[in-house]
Amino acid sequence: MIWCFLLRRKLYDYADRTLPVPERARVFEHIQRCAHCSATVRRIESVLKVAGTQKVPQPQKEFWNRFESALDAQIDARSVPDVKPAASFRYRVSFALPAFAAICIVLISAHVYQRQYVSAQRVSPAEQRLVKETLDYEFETAQTSSADEDSLQYDIDLLDELESNSVS
């Protein structure tokens, strides 16, 4: 009796005839000895049998004609909106909208940036002079540094020559 609790599911599978053969034999052996499980299996089998005996009437053509016209009338009366666009189209739309929004944002940002850049170009004469002076200074510095590099190279060459003379 203590094992009966564990057998509940197996009793159902047994009655439903979905139990593998070896297990079926074991359950059969058990229900031969256990009145409680035997009664449970009998009840389950009865429930399944009664549930499976339901007969469905087959309506005649007239029934379906009336059904169709009633359905049409109901669809019209409830003013069911026309069929929604296919899912694939809706997905395309749902992807297209964010893409369009992103393009708009990029264009607006570019426009704003361009406006800022143009305003940066519109400098006052004093600022223009300052820029020119700065550029000239940089140019001169660059020239000087290259001259220094040339003189350094000259010194290195001279030392090399001296060394080679002393060795010889």
Added chain:
Amino acid sequence: MSAQVNERDLIDRIHGGDRLAFTELVRQYAPKGFTICYRFVENTEDAKDVLQEAFIKVYKHIGSFRKESSFSTWFYRIVVNTCNDFFRRKKRVQAEPLSVSAADESFEREVPDTAVLADARLEENELREVLNKHIEALPDKQRTAFILRYRQGLSGKEISQVMRCNVATAKVYIFRAVRALQKTMASYIR
């Protein structure tokens, strides 16, 4: 294969707003749908109403049907859900308070005396009626799984597809339904 192609073609035409294509789909699926509805509600008039409701849902939501899955599974799901809605509505109506005499009368009419019934073996039709009442009282998922398995004859895999759960879960629902029914029917079955 050709039926499937035809079905896809019909669905495409319905997407395009073709009402005739919808009527054709109704003609194809109404008998199947009626059988399922009848298995649930056990009454021709109610089955017809539930089926109409289900087809209206199909018409309204066919845009959300993805063609990767089978249309019949999608249709089954809508019909089953509509049947469950019907039961919920029915329970709400039954739960509304009645006058004392009316309540007593309906109680006497609907609930058989179990002591008497246990002695006198019920005829199969009566037994089926009692069973139907107990099936109605089951939770939605257990009722759906039980009816699809033992009345509609679907396999565990098909039930899992209709109920959108895995096969093991569907089997658990069926087992629980059977366990509950065999307990409640114990007094009627000798």
